[in-house]
Amino acid sequence: MKNINCIVNGEKVSRNIPDDMSLLTFLREELGLTGTKQGCGSGDCGACTVIVDGKSVDSCIYPAVLADGRDILTIEGLEKNGELDRIQKAFVEHAAVQCGFCTPGMIMSAYALLQDNPNPTEDEVRRAISGNICRCTGYQQIVDAVLSLNM
Amino acid sequence: MQDIIGTSVFRSDAPDKVRGKAVYTADIMMEGTLHVSLARSSAAHAVLKGIRVPDLPDGCFVFTAKDLAQNFIPSIFSEQPVLAFDRIRYQGEAFAIVAAPTKEMADSIAASIEPELEVLETVDSIADALDEKKPALFDKGNVCSSFHSDKGDVDKGFAESFLVLEGDFETPVQIHGFIEPEAAVSYIDENGKLVLVSSTQNAFGDLYTAAVATGRPQSEIISMAATVGGAFGGKDGNTAQVYAAVVSHLTGKPARFIYSREENIRYGMKRHKSVTHAKVGFAKDGRILAAECHMLLDTGAYALLGPSVLNLGLEHFSGAYCIPNVRLGGKLLYTNHAPASAMRGFGAPQAAMAFENLLNRAAGKLGLDMIAIRKLNAIHKGQPGPMGGINEHEMGLEEALDRFAESDFYKEMTEQPEKDCGYGLAVGMMSSGLGKHIPDTCYVTIRRKDGGFAVRTSLIDIGQGSRTALTQIAAKALDVPFGAIDMQMGSTVDNLDSGSTAASRSTFICGNAIIEAAKKIREGADEARASCAFPEASGQAIHTYFAFIVQGAKVKVDPVTGKTDVLWIHCVTDTGRVINPSMLDGQVFGGVAMSLGMTLSEEIRYRNGRSLENGLGNYILPTALDVPKLTNEFIEKPEESGPYGAKGMAELPTVAVAPAITTAVCSLYEDLEINTVPIDRTAILGSRRRT
Ligand code: FES
Ligand code: FES
Numbered sequence: 001m002k003n004i005n006c007i008v009n010g011e012k013v014s015r016n017i018p019d020d021m022s023l024l025t026f027l028r029e030e031l032g033l034t035g036t037k038q039g040c041g042s043g044d045c046g047a048c049t050v051i052v053d054g055k056s057v058d059s060c061i062y063p064a065v066l067a068d069g070r071d072i073l074t075i076e077g078l079e080k081n082g083e084l085d086r087i088q089k090a091f092v093e094h095a096a097v098q099c100g101f102c103t104p105g106m107i108m109s110a111y112a113l114l115q116d117n118p119n120p121t122e123d124e125v126r127r128a129i130s131g132n133i134c135r136c137t138g139y140q141q142i143v144d145a146v147l148s149l150n151m
Numbered sequence: 152m153q154d155i156i157g158t159s160v161f162r163s164d165a166p167d168k169v170r171g172k173a174v175y176t177a178d179i180m181m182e183g184t185l186h187v188s189l190a191r192s193s194a195a196h197a198v199l200k201g202i203r204v205p206d207l208p209d210g211c212f213v214f215t216a217k218d219l220a221q222n223f224i225p226s227i228f229s230e231q232p233v234l235a236f237d238r239i240r241y242q243g244e245a246f247a248i249v250a251a252p253t254k255e256m257a258d259s260i261a262a263s264i265e266p267e268l269e270v271l272e273t274v275d276s277i278a279d280a281l282d283e284k285k286p287a288l289f290d291k292g293n294v295c296s297s298f299h300s301d302k303g304d305v306d307k308g309f310a311e312s313f314l315v316l317e318g319d320f321e322t323p324v325q326i327h328g329f330i331e332p333e334a335a336v337s338y339i340d341e342n343g344k345l346v347l348v349s350s351t352q353n354a355f356g357d358l359y360t361a362a363v364a365t366g367r368p369q370s371e372i373i374s375m376a377a378t379v380g381g382a383f384g385g386k387d388g389n390t391a392q393v394y395a396a397v398v399s400h401l402t403g404k405p406a407r408f409i410y411s412r413e414e415n416i417r418y419g420m421k422r423h424k425s426v427t428h429a430k431v432g433f434a435k436d437g438r439i440l441a442a443e444c445h446m447l448l449d450t451g452a453y454a455l456l457g458p459s460v461l462n463l464g465l466e467h468f469s470g471a472y473c474i475p476n477v478r479l480g481g482k483l484l485y486t487n488h489a490p491a492s493a494m495r496g497f498g499a500p501q502a503a504m505a506f507e508n509l510l511n512r513a514a515g516k517l518g519l520d521m522i523a524i525r526k527l528n529a530i531h532k533g534q535p536g537p538m539g540g541i542n543e544h545e546m547g548l549e550e551a552l553d554r555f556a557e558s559d560f561y562k563e564m565t566e567q568p569e570k571d572c573g574y575g576l577a578v579g580m581m582s583s584g585l586g587k588h589i590p591d592t593c594y595v596t597i598r599r600k601d602g603g604f605a606v607r608t609s610l611i612d613i614g615q616g617s618r619t620a621l622t623q624i625a626a627k628a629l630d631v632p633f634g635a636i637d638m639q640m641g642s643t644v645d646n647l648d649s650g651s652t653a654a655s656r657s658t659f660i661c662g663n664a665i666i667e668a669a670k671k672i673r674e675g676a677d678e679a680r681a682s683c684a685f686p687e688a689s690g691q692a693i694h695t696y697f698a699f700i701v702q703g704a705k706v707k708v709d710p711v712t713g714k715t716d717v718l719w720i721h722c723v724t725d726t727g728r729v730i731n732p733s734m735l736d737g738q739v740f741g742g743v744a745m746s747l748g749m750t751l752s753e754e755i756r757y758r759n760g761r762s763l764e765n766g767l768g769n770y771i772l773p774t775a776l777d778v779p780k781l782t783n784e785f786i787e788k789p790e791e792s793g794p795y796g797a798k799g800m801a802e803l804p805t806v807a808v809a810p811a812i813t814t815a816v817c818s819l820y821e822d823l824e825i826n827t828v829p830i831d832r833t834a835i836l837g838s839r840r841r842t
Contacts, residue, residue, distance in 0.1 A: 034178035037177075037330070037331070039330040039331065040412040044766060045330055045767055075171035084166065084169065084170070091165065091169050097165040097168050098381075099382075099615075100168030100169075100378065100614070101329070101331040101614075103168050103169055133774060134775075135383070136737070136741045138737075138740030138741045139744065139774075140736075143775065
């Protein structure tokens with residue numbers, strides 16, 4: 001067991017956790033943040049994507065102990081005062097959501113992209129979400145949603 | 152006021168999904184839950200002589216076939232046991248259920264349970280299944296079902312043909328690839344009822360399966376869908392559900408069973424691998440005089456919905472065209488592979504791969520363009536289908552072809568093709584409804600409530616957006632705003648059985664039931680129930696309604712590696728009146744991407760019954776870099792008997808992508824014919840490039 005202290009969605013969190021716990025399990029089972037999903041558990045689908053210190057990571061293969069001292073943002077942290085974040089809104093408005101299981105991870109990857117690059121090209125968008133598999137949408141409306149946010 | 156039908160209202164479930172607030176099965180966590188694992192066979196084919204269970208730690212359980220009230224999963228033949236007891240028929244078949252306080256404990260106990268096996272030779276392919284010297288999986292042999300239909304005089308049709316083309320075509324075992332793995336949780340509620348919550352297409356189906364296995368009266372079980380993270384046919388039938396239910400029933404505790412991705416890939420349901428011999432005869436002017444198809448499908452160890460897949464595949468082989476002489480035949484074969492069952496398209500993509508490729512080759516040889524040869528033969532309302540029954544409903548194939556001919560895609564293809572790019576197109580047809588002799592009724596209840604209406608059905612929004620489309624229909628039928636409808640779906644509570652959410656049937660059948668119930672409400676009732684049954688097809692036909700799609704592909708092939716890159720897919724769909732245009736586009740794009748995967752990269756390969764693929768690292772689903780620009784247009788030819796003119800369409804866009812792409816690739820080469828997908832790039836490399 002190890003003690004970790006980190007910031008999750010702006011709030012300080014301190015927990016004793018087993019050494020081999022993944023960040024995904026930590027978020028879902030310790031903190032009850034079930035918005036982050038598990039699609040594979042092996043770093044291949046991106047459903048579990050969260051932001052750690054500004055970078056997107058697959059939380060299923062990210063050891064929770066490494067989160068010690070870091071700042072973590074999950075899908076639950078995007079909404080401000082009951083208002084959807086602009087990426088969330090764009091996903092709703094562009095029909096980029098079907099079953100929704102890939103959606104939280106997809107939105108977090110888009111978030112990481114737009115932080116670094118507020119005006120991405122279509123190719124840059126596709127590259128940024130290429131670690132996030134969506135089986136429902138064929139990606140077109142997801143790409144449209146992200147591109148609609150170009151300034 | 153703007154008509155809500157035909158408006159791209161935002162999906163009602165999208166806000167919760169983008170917030171991460173939608174509750175999927177795995178998000179339901181209960182105190183004291185037992186985690187479920189299955190003890191699975193490492194052999195693909197064996198006699199099971201006994202099971203040795205080790206001593207168990209406190210609080211852990213192992214259940215085998217003898218703990219079940221009855222040991223079968225209800226389906227067409229109901230020959231699949233819940234737990235294997237005398238025979239193992241595929242690698243990974245379960246013979247014991249383990250329940251433990253943690254998943255890790257359950258897994259390790261499952262791995263330590265030893266089956267006593269007498270290993271048998273593996274039936275590892277369609278060819279093996281046809282080989283009389285190989286062992287039979289069942290007493291009746293390895294032919295699970297067969298189909299035959301003969302219309303007109305096929306031999307005469309071929310004799311009179313100016314050009315006869317034939318070929319042997321293959322499509323792979325494909326997985327559904329939903330990102331949410333199979334999942335179920337269950338518990339006993341305060342009234343002693345067993346509650347089963349799962350990722351499913353059929354809440355009542357799960358209830359019946361749980362009742363069979365546990366021996367509980369059906370009235371002592373409640374079954375419902377959580378938010379479903381994709382299904383595509385692969386959650387139509389039992390996956391995880393019955394195992395969780397058995398554990399809760401026998402222990403009284405909550406139980407939870409989530410497939411690992413490896414279990415999903417290896418042991419989840421599949422699309423049937425097909426081997427198809429096809430032959431088509433043409434008059435000099437391009438009219439099709441005769442068509443013949445012999446299709447073999449690998450259904451794996453159990454039939455599940457395979458017999459219907461075979462029949463539908465054959466019905467759809469040449470169904471988009473009016474052909475006087477058609478002979479259809481095929482066999483569904485047992486092998487020692489994980490069972491295949493329903494997958495979006497349900498046999499039609501396999502059939503289109505054969506027919507549409509031959510049709511494009513004929514167009515080339517006869518000097519006709521790919522649209523012209525199709526218009527010449529396109530099926531129309533009032534004409535007989537491939538098995539003789541008259542098509543009594545709207546068919547918009549001709550209009551779709553005309554629209555496609557006006558598209559930017561077609562102009563580029565015919566007038567200004569980009570250098571080094573190949574182009575191709577193909578037509579897909581897809582029925583809606585379960586088909587003849589299968590009960591196909593939907594029940595809806597509408598109740599007035601504060602400021603609006605609750606609309607209830609047991610059908611499920613499996614991610615495709617039926618909740619939103621049906622809410623639009625209800626809002627229209629009751630003449631109230633979208634927001635006044637509370638659409639309640641996917642539970643057995645206070646509902647009659649509306650069957651599975653499958654076969655592109657929800658919008659049509661549930662939409663019509665909503666309109667019926669709404670009439671009674673508008674006449675003054677506070678609560679009204681109505682039902683709608685799918686009309687049966689006439690004559691020998693299996694299905695009643697068909698939607699059509701024209702799909703065009705633009706590709707590039709790397710001359711060094713032979714790798715195909717798809718650059719653009721354009722579609723024109725005919726699905727009657729469109730309820731929600733952006734959702735229609737979304738269904739089309741998703742279906743296209745799924746079949747693009749089948750054409751380029753997706754395949755389960757068995758070696759001695761074991762799949763080489765075990766994760767998303769080696770089973771390659773298309774990413775945003777593999778799927779190109781996708782565009783869709785639709786023609787609207789309202790179907791009088793559909794809800795506000797709509798027809799079902801969810802499966803349609805999977806149908807003709809493979810032949811559109813293979814045709815586009817072949818157009819770059821002098822003599823290349825591609826009959827097998829996924830495309831083998833090394834086979835391309837030997838061909839001579841057109842200059
Ligand atoms: S669940 Fe983490 S990458 Fe798939
Ligand atoms: S919306 Fe279903 S996987 Fe992306």
